[in-house]
Amino acid sequence: MNQVAAVTTADKTFIKLRDDIVEGVIPAASKLSEMELSTKYDVSRAVIREAINRLATCHLVERKANVGARVVALSAKGLVQLYQVREALEGMAARLAARNMSDEEIAGMQALLDSHFNEVKDDERYYQEAGDVDFHYRIVTGSKNEHLISVLINGLYHLVRMYRVQLGMAGPRVTTAFDEHQHIVNAIANRDEELAEMLMRRHILYSKNNIEKKLSND
Amino acid sequence: MNQVAAVTTADKTFIKLRDDIVEGVIPAASKLSEMELSTKYDVSRAVIREAINRLATCHLVERKANVGARVVALSAKGLVQLYQVREALEGMAARLAARNMSDEEIAGMQALLDSHFNEVKDDERYYQEAGDVDFHYRIVTGSKNEHLISVLINGLYHLVRMYRVQLGMAGPRVTTAFDEHQHIVNAIANRDEELAEMLMRRHILYSKNNIEKKLSND
DNA sequence: ACCACCTATATTGTCGACAATTATTGCAAA
DNA sequence: TTTGCAATAATTGTCGACAATATAGGTGGT
Structure with a gap:
């Protein structure tokens, strides 16, 4: 990366x-x-x-x-706060991506999703790991906002990965998340900033709820 | 501070x-x-x-x-990107403040606004400097989100102040901003998360437009 | 037995010197 | 005159030693 x-x-x-x-x-x-x-x-x-x-x-x-x-100590409270910040920042990133990504970049992201679509069938686990990271990474860089890129890529994403790895996140949300990704790309392709931000925020909110559910079951 | x-x-x-x-x-x-x-x-x-x-x-x-x-070099592009991040983070902060601030904290913030209301008449300049900072500071800490607090208070706010100081920001937006602050506090007092976030985002957006206008006039 | 204080130990904070890398200057060749 | 290279100067990166602070353990008193 x-x-x-x-x-x-x-x-x-x-x-x-x-x-x-x-x-x-x-x-x-x-x-x-x-x-x-x-x-x-x-x-x-x-x-x-x-x-x-x-x-x-x-x-x-x-x-x-x-x-x-x-x-840092990993806690449910910390996870919630982390995802609240993600929701705010990545929502804005999606909005700005809809505004600033070039048509070529959008096409490339769609191609990425298509290629992932095949791999999902073979190995669902893969998508959760690399695919999701790739997707969010492209959105953030597509925002063309240096602060967003810096704070998320060099900062929060490592903490997100730490939670994923150490709390054993790899859920049945794989295919669901894939559809959500597709809808976000569609909104960006349509240059619909409002929708792109809203879908990204919901996507992250769902993801948080899913993880919280997992936590309470352990 | x-x-x-x-x-x-x-x-x-x-x-x-x-x-x-x-x-x-x-x-x-x-x-x-x-x-x-x-x-x-x-x-x-x-x-x-x-x-x-x-x-x-x-x-x-x-x-x-x-x-x-x-x-860092100060530029119009940098300022825009900075305010985009502010909009995202402080919008979320206002939402969380509406959720997490105690009644006492809200009352204290209202008292702060009241006291500022008097000072505004005497010295409009004061409010732009200290009052605005105080207000945003309380909202952010009121969110009770460590990441938000850290990134904004220890990070972006100093850069915001740098732009203000060096580009000579102290505009006629004083009283307007005061009303906007009051509306945000009202939303928080009513525990209306949605409205609090929306008003804060618009408040920051207006503020950005105001500064941009100033920049283009110089 | 318990608490306060003092001592000893260990850990972090600060410093100046040396090593490695980059920027600059001068010279030579085209 | 300009371009490329080379030697030199200046700046950053790294290191080990010393100083300051915090922690742990023990001793004495109540």
Whole structure:
């Protein structure tokens, strides 16, 4: 997923740490010791500190002065708040995508959906993982709004993925979500900003409700 | 504006730098030399680096690996994109405020508006500066959503203020904005989420149009 | 037994020096 | 004169050591 090449060791360390946190290799709510990580990842404490600071801007860790940093704790409340922000930002992204995406970009997104349509039959799980991410990614970048792109792609999406991975999200919503995606693309193709935003907000709201239901069943 | 006490020197340096950037003491689009700032603010380069990193998370500076950091450039396009995000986030904040604010908090906000109403007559300028900030601040915190609070208060609002200060925003919209604020508070008091969000979005949209008009006149 | 205080330990914050990368200047060739 | 390359200067990235702060453990008093 198009990441700007990580040139500096702090970049690489940041990405390694981020992935390990998202995947749960570093447990949620655990304390991050700078010394310990420094030896474990074999870099100086300075780059660990910088990496931790960047993780904090992703809302993946929380840092307290003179105390240290902890990986965020996953909670139902946190999930709800996360999806509330997603609803607001991605709704606006869909609106702006309907305004700013080129016809070529829209065609490309439709092609993506078509190709996914086939894969859904073979392996439903696939769609939930990569397909959904791809779709939302294109909408957000299609908004052409730097703030939206930055906050969502470099920030919240990693936290979203962390919830998905660690709470084992992979539901029967696959085909339903596919239809919702198609309707959103249609609205964007028709340049219907109002509808695009509304459908995207409902899509995310449904998705949240689905996850909440799963949570209460465990 | 309730800021958590800055304990560490990196905190203080960050805040000094942030204010100097917002006020234009450090010009927009200018390059930030770590060495130079280190001598000028009389701290080590390490704390300057950390401060710059935090400024980057506020979207006040942009950093490139092995090249350095620059203060953001102010542009009409940037302003539009900023207000698009504000519209989305503060609209949601108003919705959640209508859901989550206590009756006492709402009463306090109404009292704030009342007190402002008197000051508006004496010094119209005051309201634009402090009053508007206070109002939006209360709505956002009233949403009780950590992500919204963090992104807006610690992030975008400083950029908003930077635009206001450096482009000399202080318009005849004062009393108009006051009425809009009152209507939003009414919607929140009535627990009308839908209306609260809609009014807040229109309020921000108007505000954006007003600023854009000012820009084109200069 | 419990609480307060003090000491010792461990962790984070800050600093200056060195390494790596980028920008600049000067020179030479077309 | 302009273009390309090379050496040099300047800036950022990384490191290990020291200082400041917070945590843990123990001691003494009530």
